[in-house]
Structures are given as structure tokens and as C-alpha cells.
Amino acid sequence: MKKTNNRLARLETDIKKILAEVVTYSIKDPRISTFVAITRVELTRDFSYATVYISSPQSENKEQREREEQELLEGLESAKGFLRKQLAEELTIHRTPELIFKYDTTAEYLRHIDDLLQQVSKKGVNTHTIEQLAGILQSDSYQTIAIFPHIFADGDAVGSAVAMYHALRELGKKEVDIVMTEPVAGNLTFLTESIPLSSDLEKSYDLVISVDTSSMDQFRDRMAVFENAGATMSIDHHKTNAGFADFVYVDPTAAAAGEILYYLLLAMGATISKEVAEALYAAISTDTGSFRHPNATARTFFVVSKLMETDFDFHKVSTALYKNVPFSKMKFLQLALEHLEVVDDELSMSHIIDVCAENSSDYEGITDYLLSFEGIEVAAFCRRLDEQRIKFSLRSKNDVDVSKIASEFGGGGHMRASGFVTEEPFEEVKEKIVAMYRKAADE
Ligand SMILES: [Mn+2]
Numbered sequence: 001m002k003k004t005n006n007r008l009a010r011l012e013t014d015i016k017k018i019l020a021e022v023v024t025y026s027i028k029d030p031r032i033s034t035f036v037a038i039t040r041v042e043l044t045r046d047f048s049y050a051t052v053y054i055s056s057p058q059s060e061n062k063e064q065r066e067r068e069e070q071e072l073l074e075g076l077e078s079a080k081g082f083l084r085k086q087l088a089e090e091l092t093i094h095r096t097p098e099l100i101f102k103y104d105t106t107a108e109y110l111r112h113i114d115d116l117l118q119q120v121s122k123k124g125v126n127t128h129t130i131e132q133l134a135g136i137l138q139s140d141s142y143q144t145i146a147i148f149p150h151i152f153a154d155g156d157a158v159g160s161a162v163a164m165y166h167a168l169r170e171l172g173k174k175e176v177d178i179v180m181t182e183p184v185a186g187n188l189t190f191l192t193e194s195i196p197l198s199s200d201l202e203k204s205y206d207l208v209i210s211v212d213t214s215s216m217d218q219f220r221d222r223m224a225v226f227e228n229a230g231a232t233m234s235i236d237h238h239k240t241n242a243g244f245a246d247f248v249y250v251d252p253t254a255a256a257a258g259e260i261l262y263y264l265l266l267a268m269g270a271t272i273s274k275e276v277a278e279a280l281y282a283a284i285s286t287d288t289g290s291f292r293h294p295n296a297t298a299r300t301f302f303v304v305s306k307l308m309e310t311d312f313d314f315h316k317v318s319t320a321l322y323k324n325v326p327f328s329k330m331k332f333l334q335l336a337l338e339h340l341e342v343v344d345d346e347l348s349m350s351h352i353i354d355v356c357a358e359n360s361s362d363y364e365g366i367t368d369y370l371l372s373f374e375g376i377e378v379a380a381f382c383r384r385l386d387e388q389r390i391k392f393s394l395r396s397k398n399d400v401d402v403s404k405i406a407s408e409f410g411g412g413g414h415m416r417a418s419g420f421v422t423e424e425p426f427e428e429v430k431e432k433i434v435a436m437y438r439k440a441a442d443e
Contacts, residue, residue: 012041014091015050022086031075039104043097050097053104069103076101125243125250130260133233133249134267142207143174146198146225149211150218153180155286155321158188160211160235160257162279165195167270177203181221185361190320191279206230210245212257214238235260255295258283262303277310278317286321332362333369336381345375347437351382353390353426367393377441378402380433382426390426392433393419405436
């Protein structure tokens with residue numbers, strides 16, 4: 001039902017505002033948390049009933065969540081009289097509407113809650129909110145802008161940079177460059193075909209925006225451009241981001257920088273065109289491993305559903321992203337499979353140490369592939385780096401902490417993904433890994 005009645009809409013907005021204030025500041029009932037958000041209000045046409053939709057941070061546990069929701073609704077129910085009195089004082093209608101409280105479960109409001117939590121309890125490294133960043137970008141202060149994806153730019157880095165490029169162009173900025181000094185990965189070139197990429201490291205900019213980049217180490221040869229900029233901005237989702245720019249927005253609950261960019265673009269008033277949707281879809285799809293990694297949330301799918309509404313060429317994008325693997329990788333995958341060994345039905349190992357790929361991306365994905373089989377808990381893949389050194393990549397499916405194994409060899413990483421470089425003979429290292437795996441699996 002589309003509302004055309006201005007008075008109705010205005011009253012709904014007023015009721016929402018008044019209730020939000022009263023609920024946050026004037027009610028001391030412990031059942032009503034200060035994190036409650038009034039997400040929207042729907043008035044009947046005769047103004048006699050107002051349905052008030054509410055939302056609050058949700059516990060992971062289903063029973064606990066239901067109990068909290070129940071308590072909140074009861075708390076609001078018992079505060080009804082007080083709330084109506086407040087409304088009566090501030091509204092200019094002769095009969096205050098009856099209030100009906102309902103839980104708002106639509107995905108759109110999950111973001112609102114994240115924002116609330118972010119602002120109140122874990123502001124983290126953020127210097128500004130999304131809305132403030134949008135305001136900065138909309139202002140006339142910054143006319144020449146460079147966008148930095150990180151080095152070895154992946155789908156999220158390129159997709160986010162491209163989406164930002166389109167939005168800034170739409171705002172009428174004088175000059176916008178995506179600054180990269182390496183070629184775009186083959187499966188992402190469809191995103192940058194119509195965009196001039198700059199590798200000019202002499203140019204200076206009013207503003208440099210880094211996307212999907214957790215540390216300045218990932219700028220490499222572009223460091224001076226960043227340092228010489230009039231101002232700097234970092235938009236990211238890595239929780240290790242320590243906030244290295246003048247304007248920082250990091251949301252570690254976002255599955256991809258592209259997910260943040262969607263909301264930032266909305267706040268900037270930018271059009272979510274088909275081109276933008278393609279770029280953001282590429283960002284989110286690749287960073288979630290095609291929506292298989294646990295970083296994908298309800299909000300992630302909500303954003304993607306909004307992107308799908310633009311009706312971009314989904315088949316073209318999926319094919320470009322995932323059915324476009326460089327042919328040279330087939331050869332290295334074949335070699336890896338020839339050397340495949342499985343220990344105790346749980347540890348899969350392979351190596352390519354007699355030849356060395358020209359392009360290290362030819363090894364990409366092999367370790368994950370080795371881990372993808374039934375019953376396999378840990379995968380270890382070894383490749384030659386040069387005459388002296390070999391490099392092991394380790395992956396764990398569940399509870400085995402492979403960073404411990406890597407650190408025995410002076411390497412590091414995460415519990416489920418780690419690696420190390422060594423000059424020790426391959427066979428010896430392999431035996432040690434098997435022994436360490438067996439010990440870890442027993443623990
Ligand atoms: Mn990312």
C-alpha cells in the first residue's frame with residue numbers, strides 16, 4: 001500500500017522520533033535495552049492505531065533470543081500508558097493512537113543494529129560514520145581523487161574500487177583515477193575494461209581512498225602517492241586494520257569491502273547502476289568464496305538481493321569470474337594431483353618442486369582444493385620458490401590449528417590457513433608435518 005497522504009507520513013515520522021527518544025532516554029525498565037531501535041511506524045488512515053516496529057541486537061542462541069524478544073515486548077506493553085502520554089503532549093492531534101508493538105525482522109534493519117553496536121560499544125578504529133564519509137565525498141573539498149585497491153588486487157579490491165570510481169564520477173569530481181601498477185587479474189578485467197587505470201606515481205591528489213586494504217604495506221610502490229595526498233581515507237573490513245588514514249571506516253562484520261561500499265554509495269546518493277551492481281557483486285561473491293564462507297551474513301544476502309534487482313547480466317559476471325581460469329593453471333593442478341598422497345585418510349599432501357610456475361597465481365586454489373574432499377581435515381601443498389627454498393601452504397577444515405605447524409618452521413598465519421618457507425630438504429619437512437599432524441589430531 002503506497003501512502004500518498006502527507007499528513008499521515010509526517011505523523012508517522014513524528015511518532016517514530018518521539019518514541020525513539022523516550023525509549024532511549026526516559027524508560028528505566030531493565031527489560032527495555034537502550035539498543036532498541038524504532039525502525040518504522042505505520043498509522044491507520046483514521047489515525048486510531050499505530051503499529052510500531054522495533055528491533056534490537058539479537059542473541060545467537062534461539063531460546064535466549066525468543067525470551068529477550070518476549071521480555072522487550074512485555075516491557076513496552078507495560079510502558080504503553082506512559083508512551084501515549086508523551087505522544088499526547090507532543091503531537092497535535094486530538095486523539096492519540098493506540099500503540100501496537102511488533103518485531104521488525106526485515107534484513108534492512110540488521111544494518112541499523114550493527115551501526116548502533118558499532119557506535120556504542122565497539123567503535124574500534126573508526127573516525128567517522130558511513131554517513132559522514134558520504135558527506136566528505138560529496139563536499140567540494142576533494143576534486144582530484146585516487147582510489148587504491150591493495151596489491152595483488154582480488155575481486156573485492158577491484159570491485160570496490162570500480163564501484164567507488166563510478167560513484168565519484170557521478171558526483172562530478174574533476175578527476176578520479178584507480179591507481180594500480182600491476183595488471184588486473186584475468187577474471188576481473190571485465191570490470192575495468194571501460195575505466196582508465198593509472199600507474200602514474202608522480203601525480204598528486206586531493207584525496208586518496210584505499211579500499212579493502214588492511215595495512216599500508218599493501219600499497220607497495222604507491223606509498224609516496226598516499227603520503228603526498230591532501231587527505232586520506234580507508235574503507236575496509238579487515239579486523240586487523242589499525243586505522244592508517246585521516247578518515248577511517250572499518251566494519252569487520254562486513255563480508256567484503258563491497259558490502260560496505262553498497263551502503264556508502266547509497267549514503268552518497270549514487271545510483272546503483274548495472275555497472276556498479278556487477279562490481280559490488282564481484283566483490284562480495286569472491287570474498288565469500290561464492291557465499292560458502294561463514295563471513296556471509298543476512299546483511300550480505302540482503303545487499304546481493306538489492307544488486308540483483310538492477311538486473312545486471314548475472315550469467316556474464318559468473319562466467320567471467322569463475323569459468324575463466326587461466327589455462328596454465330590446469331597444468332599445475334594436474335601436476336599437483338599426480339603427486340597427491342593421503343595420510344591416515346585425513347591429511348592430504350601434494351607438491352610441485354621440480355618445476356616452478358612463472359606466475360605464482362598458477363598455484364592459487366590448489367591447497368583449498370586438496371582440502372575439499374570428504375574426511376580430509378588438513379591439506380599441505382608444497383611448491384618450489386627458487387633453487388634453495390620451498391614453500392608450504394597449510395589449510396585446516398575444522399579444529400586442527402595449522403598455524404602451530406607453520407610456526408615450528410618459522411612461518412605464521414591463521415588457525416585454518418598458514419604457511420612457511422624453508423630451505424630444509426622436502427622429504428624431511430614432509431615427515432615432520434605428518435608427525436606434527438598426528439600429534440595435533442590426537443589432542
Ligand atoms: Mn576483502
